[in-house]
Amino acid sequence: MLLLEVQSLESGYKILKVLWGIDLYVKPKERVILLGVNGAGKTTLLKTIMGLLKIFNGKIYFEGKDITHLRTDKRVKLGIAYMSEIGIFPNLTVDENLELGAFFLDKKLTNQRKQQMYEYFQDLLKHKKALAGSLSGGQRKMLGIAKLLMSNPKLVVLDEPSNGLSPKFVKSIINILDDLQNKEQFSILIAEQNIAFLDFAQRGYVIDNGKVVVSGNLSDLKLNDIVRKAYFGIE
Numbered sequence: 001m002l003l004l005e006v007q008s009l010e011s012g013y014k015i016l017k018v019l020w021g022i023d024l025y026v027k028p029k030e031r032v033i034l035l036g037v038n039g040a041g042k043t044t045l046l047k048t049i050m051g052l053l054k055i056f057n058g059k060i061y062f063e064g065k066d067i068t069h070l071r072t073d074k075r076v077k078l079g080i081a082y083m084s085e086i087g088i089f090p091n092l093t094v095d096e097n098l099e100l101g102a103f104f105l106d107k108k109l110t111n112q113r114k115q116q117m118y119e120y121f122q123d124l125l126k127h128k129k130a131l132a133g134s135l136s137g138g139q140r141k142m143l144g145i146a147k148l149l150m151s152n153p154k155l156v157v158l159d160e161p162s163n164g165l166s167p168k169f170v171k172s173i174i175n176i177l178d179d180l181q182n183k184e185q186f187s188i189l190i191a192e193q194n195i196a197f198l199d200f201a202q203r204g205y206v207i208d209n210g211k212v213v214v215s216g217n218l219s220d221l222k223l224n225d226i227v228r229k230a231y232f233g234i235e
């Protein structure tokens with residue numbers, strides 16, 4: 001069964017339609033990347049999948065269940081976790097940020113999960129009581145990822161995690177995601193413009209002007225002219 005299925009999705013902002021009939025799916029344990037230039041509609045698509053934007057038309061299914069009109073918090077409870085480009089609450093401590101990621105778990109489960117996150121991210125443990133806003137850019141991303149995983153998600157939805165990070169740190173984010181996915185077996189849907197992620201994903205979609213213009217396995221996409229022009233500067 002597909003984990004996530006998006007059918008003929010149309011959405012946008014008030015009366016402005018941004019997405020024009022998107023079809024997309026994610027299988028269990030799969031890593032899927034959304035490619036596309038600034039303004040193509042990647043963030044709009046991820047927000048619509050999370051229920052943060054009103055859907056104009058189309059359907060969204062999660063594990064076969066129709067979630068098209070489900071509230072965001074209920075989608076999180078079903079197992080979809082989202083990290084926006086901001087990802088964290090700077091005025092809350094590291095510990096408080098983690099707790100928010102598991103808003104629907106009881107205290108015991110929240111604490112267990114927090115322990116797990118502090119084992120994965122030992123640097124965060126050292127800054128447990130620090131305000132998230134006082135962390136370095138890299139540490140904030142780590143916190144964003146740890147917060148995301150607090151809810152034990154089946155699908156992790158990431159909006160440009162590489163944004164603002166140095167190439168070295170982008171590599172370490174990729175390694176961390178790789179390692180955590182092997183441990184926890186979630187699927188990943190990621191919007192990224194950084195080509196370092198092309199080898200991380202198994203399948204991808206290129207979005208342009210709110211439509212899917214190309215999709216397929218990464219090995220095929222890398223040979224596609226549109227992708228080569230946009231990402232490798234090859235004419």
Ligand code: ATP
Nearest residue numbers: 013016018036037038039040041042043044045191
């Ligand atoms: P980026 O990498 O820059 O975030 P993107 O592919 O994620 O690009 P979106 O942020 O989804 O693109 O933007 C798609 C379109 O929607 C753009 O034309 C943008 O101007 C418009 N848009 C985005 N946010 C809003 C908003 N809050 N209100 C109105 N229009 C918006």
